[in-house]
Amino acid sequence: MNFERIKEKLNILADAAKYDVSCASSGSNRKNTNKGLGNSTGMGICHSYTEDGRCVSLLKILLTNHCIYDCAYCVTRKSNDVKRAAFKIQEVVDLTINFYRRNYIEGLFLSSGIFKSPDHTMERLVQVAKKLRLEENFNGYIHLKSIPGCSDELMYEAGLYADRLSVNIEVPTISGLKLLAPEKKHEDFTKPMLKVKNELIRYNNERKIIKSTPKYAPAGQSTQMIVGATGETDKDIMYSATYYYKQFHMKRVYYSGYVPVIQDERLPSVTSQVPMLRENRLYQTDWLLRFYGFSITEILDKNHPNLDPDVDPKLSWALRNLHLFPVDINTAEKHMLLRIPGLGVKSAHKIIQARKYRKLNWEHLKKLGVALNRAQYFIRCTAKDQVRKDLPAERIKGLILQNSTGKFRSNFSTQLSLFN
Amino acid sequence: MNSFATTLVYDGSFNGFLTTVFIAFEEKLHVADIQKEYQAQSGLFSNTETVFTDNSKAERVWNGLKKKNYNTLTSIYFAFLSENEGIEFILYCFIKTMMAQQNFKGIDYGDASALHISQLAKKVGREKHRMEAFVRFQLTKDQIYFANIEPDFNVLPLISKHFKNRYADQEWLIYDTKRKYGIYYDLHKVEMVDLELNEIHFNRTRKSEVFEENEYQYQNLWTNYFNSTNIKSRINKKLHQQHVPKRYWKYLSEKKDAV
Numbered sequence: 001m002n003f004e005r006i007k008e009k010l011n012i013l014a015d016a017a018k019y020d021v022s023c024a025s026s027g028s029n030r031k032n033t034n035k036g037l038g039n040s041t042g043m044g045i046c047h048s049y050t051e052d053g054r055c056v057s058l059l060k061i062l063l064t065n066h067c068i069y070d071c072a073y074c075v076t077r078k079s080n081d082v083k084r085a086a087f088k089i090q091e092v093v094d095l096t097i098n099f100y101r102r103n104y105i106e107g108l109f110l111s112s113g114i115f116k117s118p119d120h121t122m123e124r125l126v127q128v129a130k131k132l133r134l135e136e137n138f139n140g141y142i143h144l145k146s147i148p149g150c151s152d153e154l155m156y157e158a159g160l161y162a163d164r165l166s167v168n169i170e171v172p173t174i175s176g177l178k179l180l181a182p183e184k185k186h187e188d189f190t191k192p193m194l195k196v197k198n199e200l201i202r203y204n205n206e207r208k209i210i211k212s213t214p215k216y217a218p219a220g221q222s223t224q225m226i227v228g229a230t231g232e233t234d235k236d237i238m239y240s241a242t243y244y245y246k247q248f249h250m251k252r253v254y255y256s257g258y259v260p261v262i263q264d265e266r267l268p269s270v271t272s273q274v275p276m277l278r279e280n281r282l283y284q285t286d287w288l289l290r291f292y293g294f295s296i297t298e299i300l301d302k303n304h305p306n307l308d309p310d311v312d313p314k315l316s317w318a319l320r321n322l323h324l325f326p327v328d329i330n331t332a333e334k335h336m337l338l339r340i341p342g343l344g345v346k347s348a349h350k351i352i353q354a355r356k357y358r359k360l361n362w363e364h365l366k367k368l369g370v371a372l373n374r375a376q377y378f379i380r381c382t383a384k385d386q387v388r389k390d391l392p393a394e395r396i397k398g399l400i401l402q403n404s405t406g407k408f409r410s411n412f413s414t415q416l417s418l419f420n
Numbered sequence: 421m422n423s424f425a426t427t428l429v430y431d432g433s434f435n436g437f438l439t440t441v442f443i444a445f446e447e448k449l450h451v452a453d454i455q456k457e458y459q460a461q462s463g464l465f466s467n468t469e470t471v472f473t474d475n476s477k478a479e480r481v482w483n484g485l486k487k488k489n490y491n492t493l494t495s496i497y498f499a500f501l502s503e504n505e506g507i508e509f510i511l512y513c514f515i516k517t518m519m520a521q522q523n524f525k526g527i528d529y530g531d532a533s534a535l536h537i538s539q540l541a542k543k544v545g546r547e548k549h550r551m552e553a554f555v556r557f558q559l560t561k562d563q564i565y566f567a568n569i570e571p572d573f574n575v576l577p578l579i580s581k582h583f584k585n586r587y588a589d590q591e592w593l594i595y596d597t598k599r600k601y602g603i604y605y606d607l608h609k610v611e612m613v614d615l616e617l618n619e620i621h622f623n624r625t626r627k628s629e630v631f632e633e634n635e636y637q638y639q640n641l642w643t644n645y646f647n648s649t650n651i652k653s654r655i656n657k658k659l660h661q662q663h664v665p666k667r668y669w670k671y672l673s674e675k676k677d678a679v
Contacts, residue, residue, distance in 0.1 A: 003637045007644055014648040035588040035607075045553045046663070048674055050650040053659030060649060095641070101565065101590060102557045104642050137589075259653055274654055354530035364530050 001094060010095070012085040016065040016076050017111055020168065020224065021256045025057045025106035025141045027219040028163040036137030038100060038107070040163060044141075045106055058109040058143060059099055063087055063124055067113030071181035073170060073229050075261045076113045086115075092128050093136065100140050107141030107163070108132070118149035118188075126154060129161035141219070146196070148188035155195040164219040164251070167192050172240045176230035179266055193248040196221045200249065220251035227282060228275040229258040229267055235305040238285055242296045245289075255282040281307040288314055291345055292338045311397060315341040318378055319393040325378040326385075330359050342374030373404050425452035430471045430508075432456040434500055437508055438478035440471045441515055454508035485515065488524045495527065498541035498548075501574045510537065547571050548578045554664075555583075555594060556673050558639075559632045565592040568617075569671060576603050580610045639673040646674035 026044030046055035064086035065076040075082065096108045110128055114121050125144050132138040144162040146155060158165055167189050171177040174186050196217060203216040223244055225237060241253040257279040260270040285307060288294040292314070299313050300306075308316040318325065318341045327336050329351060337348040350368045354360060361381050366372055377396045391399075426449045430436035437454070444451050452466040460468070485493045496511055510533050518524060528534045550571075557565035565587070576596055580603045583592065587605065595602035595615060604613045619628075627636055669675040 001634075001637075003634075003641065007641055010641060010645055011648045014645050018649045018651055032585050032588050037587070037589050039585040039588075041585075043549070045549070047553045048646060048672065049660050049663040050646065051657055051660045052651045052654040053656040053663065054651070054654075055663070056646065056649060059645070098638050099642060101587070102559075102638065102642070103555045103567070257654075259651060276654065350529040353526050354528060356525045357528045358530050360530060367532075367535060368529055 001091075006091060006095070009085045009087055009091070010061070012083050013062045013065060013087060014060065016082075016113075017060045017062045017109070019075065019256065019259060019261075020060065020109070020111060020145075021054070021254045022109070022143065022166060022222055022224060022252070023055050023057045023060075024143075024164070024219070024222070024252060027251060028141055029218050030139045030141075030163060030215065032139045034137065036139055037097070038138050038140035040107065040139060040141045047104055047106065057106045058141065059096055059105045059107070060109040061087070061092070061111075063092065063110060063112035063121075063128070064115055065113045066115045068116070069114055069181070069183055071170075071184065072262070072264050072266050073180050073226055073258065077262070080262060089124065089128050089131065093131050096132060096140075097136055097138065100138070105140075107143070109143040109145075111145035112147070114147060118147045119151050119154060122147040122150035122154045122158065126158050126161065129158070133161045143219075146192035146221075148184055148192070150192060152191075152195045155192050156199060159196060159199055159217040160214065162217055164222060165192070165196050165217050166222040166224070168224040169240075169244070170224065170226050171230060172225045172232050172237045173230065176232060179230065190248075193221060193223070193244075197248045221248065222250055222252040222254065223248075224254040224256055226258050227255050227279055233305040234278070234282065234285075234307045235300040235302075237282060238289075238296055238300055241286065242289065253286065255279050255286070277309055278307075281309065281313060285313045293335050294339075310401060312341070314339070315374060315397075315400070319397055322393055326380045327378060328383070329365065329379050329381050330355050340375055340378050342371035342378075374400055425450045425466045427451075427453045427455060427460075427466045427468045428471050429455050429457050429460045429468060431473055432458065433473060434497065435475055435478040436471065436473040437500060437511070438481040439474045440508070441512055442474075442477040442481050443469075443471055444512065445519075451509070451512060453506075454512055456508075481515075484519070488518060489526060492518065492524075492527055495538055495541040498544040498578070499537045501578065502540045502544050503574055504540060507540070544573045544575065544578075547573045548575045550668070551575050551579050552582050554668050554672060555579075556671060557592060558673075559635050560630050561632055563591060565590055566595070567593070567671075568595045568597050570598050570667075571596065574599060576601070576612075579603075584610050643674045643677070 023046070024044055025040070026042070028040040030040045032039040044057060046057045048056040050056060062076070064084070065082070066084050066086060067076050067078055070078040092108070092110065099105045100107065110125055112121050112125060125147070129142050129144055132142065142162045143164040143166065144158050146158065146165050146167045148167060155165070169189050171180055177184065177186060199216050200220065203213060207213040225241065227237060237255065244250045244253055257275045258268065259274050260268055260272050263270050285299055288299065289296060294317070299317055307313050318339070324339070327340055334348055334352060337343060337351060338345065347368055347370050351360065354364065354368065359381070362372070365375070365381070377391065377400070428440045428444065428449070428451060430440045440454055443449070455461070457470065482493070485496065496515070499507060500511060514533060514537055527538055529538065551569055555567045555569060557567045560566050576594065579594070583594065584605055589607070591605060591607060593602050593604045595617060597617070600614070600616060602613050602615055604611050664672070664675070669679050
């Protein structure tokens with residue numbers, strides 16, 4: 001191995017791949033067989049964290065950053081003047097194996113710029129995965145990017161070797177896509193998704209009859225949307241996320257705050273800030289949908305097209321629905337406990353366990369780790385408790401903001417903007 | 421019945437602790453404390469009795485607990501491995517209340533010591549997970565993948581299965597520099613090995629003779645990858661340190677320049 005050359009390629013192709021935020025390495029069930037290398041069952045592992053605080057779990061690289069397309073939001077677009085490089089298939093295999101053996105990574109996340117044609121590119125990606133599985137007996141995690149516009153046959157083959165497949169929708173609205181990536185059609189993105197979804201259903205049905213049915217993309221599929229590049233609302237983003245969860249059985253939808261990399265009049269200027277607070281609020285909403293039993297219409301609608309940057313979306317929902325509160329901690333059902341601001345899935349579980357033994361009071365809740373600074377306005381421990389004193393929503397919000405610190409509070413202050 | 425309470429002394433192993441629980445139940449002892457033999461201090465008003473580890477007695481306690489509730493069993497084992505001072509007695513009392521219940525309803529998070537045990541178990545679990553992430557193997561000239569770690573709690577027994585399943589086709593050794601023992605996989609089974617290493621192999625910039633020639637090339641590639649995957653306009657060092665606390669940096673090849 002020529003280490004100097006590999007190092008150069010790795011720097012270019014890792015740098016170009018880092019805007020893909022998916023880092024999951026969980027959800028697969030590929031066991032180590034025949035004393036091979038690797039095991040991906042159960043939990044994912046984050047082996048390190050970069051200085052921006054994002055986890056490093058997979059070797060995330062592009063096969064090449066040569067690309068025939070010219071999508072405005074993408075750093076590897078054809079017209080961008082950057083250094084180009086390409087890995088050989090064997091080089092990716094060797095890197096993956098050697099990193100994995102040293103416990104640096106959980107596996108490989110391989111994406112690519114599109115060279116020659118979508119099929120030609122996808123075929124190379126599949127070859128890497130196939131080689132790892134069949135020649136190296138590798139059972140670690142493999143995430144392959146589906147190339148928009150590639151054929152169903154290749155998508156089928158990809159699923160046989162990969163744990164997860166993903167196509168990034170990138171632009172949440174069709175009008176935005178026309179503006180920023182005029183060469184791509186919406187169907188180019190959804191066609192591979194549909195194929196994967198159908199194969200997953202087919203394989204799962206066959207597995208019910210024949211237990212030894214081989215695996216097909218056991219960790220499912222995911223997608224990603226760029227936030228803040230085309231002036232879309234939070235409602236646009238979350239409604240389309242919900243569509244992808246339902247329509248294509250996505251395991252995850254990722255939201256990636258647009259990092260300005262190129263000067264282009266269709267995009268925010270290169271000096272603009274990465275919308276990290278907004279991204280955070282979108283993930284909170286995503287969690288409410290997946291783990292807290294909320295439906296998207298409760299959180300965002302045409303009267304509330306954007307999330308409140310001041311407070312988290314659950315608190316914001318609760319303030320608009322004060323008639324449902326206070327909730328009695330000792331009698332409420334789980335689905336209602338989960339709707340209390342400041343109370344998460346784990347606290348709800350602990351409360352349900354603990355109240356089998358005794359009636360819980362405020363002291364108990366504090367020790368269990370409930371965020372009382374928010375929860376106190378929405379709960380009671382006995383019928384006599386009168387904490388809320390029928391305060392109006394605005395007053396509760398004010399009190400909560402006054403008595404807490406937020407990690408994004410410093411970048412955000414509506415009051416100051418009045419005087420600017 | 422003896423009016424004095426008894427302090428039980430055991431060898432420090434988990435089986436030893438379970439044997440102690442067995443003896444206390446069988447002899448209906450009034451237990452004052454449970455101590456490790458190398459830390460034992462006799463109390464003024466209590467008798468001291470030494471317990472000899474008996475694996476079959478330990479197993480009976482283990483199975484009894486398992487029948488009550490499997491999740492709680494894990495919490496007990498994890499909390500024990502925290503090596504917290506006085507944890508044995510807290511666990512003993514907890515086991516006593518647990519066994520006294522006809523139908524065990526799960527951990528009572530409203531009870532201070534039950535909550536304490538579950539929180540300790542959580543901490544140990546977190547450390548276990550961290551070690552599964554932060555072990556960095558270096559390939560030695562005799563083809564053994566070697567890593568040294570310094571976990572806050574005694575988690576080697578908890579991570580051995582994970583590494584055995586994962587690295588089934590390579591010899592490896594993980595060494596706990598604080599507790600002076602390691603786990604070694606010889607391609608067939610994992611063994612505990614007592615070792616007194618005279619040199620701790622931090623991931624230093626200075627190279628060591630014992631490792632393969634290419635080893636440092638791969639560390640270099642990895643560090644390069646680590647740096648180029650960082651997005652500078654999103655820098656958040658506080659979050660970075662929260663996830664990778666400084667005390668682990670000296671064993672991580674990608675952080676060796678930062679130490």
